[in-house]
Amino acid sequence: GAVVSQHPSRVICKSGTSVKIECRSLDFQATTMFWYRQFPKKSLMLMATSNEGSKATYEQGVEKDKFLINHASLTLSTLTVTSAHPEDSSFYICSARPTGDGQPQHFGDGTRLSIL
């Protein structure tokens, strides 16, 4: 159980394109999902907390107009990288947490984004 699906797994596109990444919890409901960014050989950096039915909470230094997050249902959150540029190239990973104290976050397989 506790499967999280992330799509697409890899995106290569031109500078200026907007890219949407989907994160779905397949067998549980998640009122809260998380979006991370990971640079090569680095740890995960939390970008934002996605809350179902309300605005996302962004970490300091993350541009909310650049990284649009929508959490329209209890099983789906999307991250849109708007007008992407080469510096946005990275590995983006989402996670979802079942309700209950101390439940582990379950991660999607990640999206490798390459902006040319």
Add this chain to the structure above:
Amino acid sequence: AQKVTQAQTEISVVEKEDVTLDCVYETRDTTYYLFWYKQPPSGELVFLIRRNSFDEQNEISGRYSWNFQKSTSSFNFTITASQVVDSAVYFCALLGSSNDYKLSFGAGTTVTVRA
């Protein structure tokens, strides 16, 4: 504030050797949770174990074992008789109310198991 320290950046062992990954944490919460995740070269993060702050029992799962000691704020992970498939980056993480229940990750330890 919460902090997780994985002092070992990289560990390289020969197959069948045991390897222990250190994790030291800081938190002012009395109730908190500790996790280990595995990230193989393919990139996905695999949940390995969760421990809450009130349960100091050590745990064994196959070749994996975990040693949780509140007295030293440590949650170490041992792989016994390592295999090539164990090669991955391993992250220790902490969850508590003082960080709004957001996971605090350590920097990760890269384990390379050579045949």
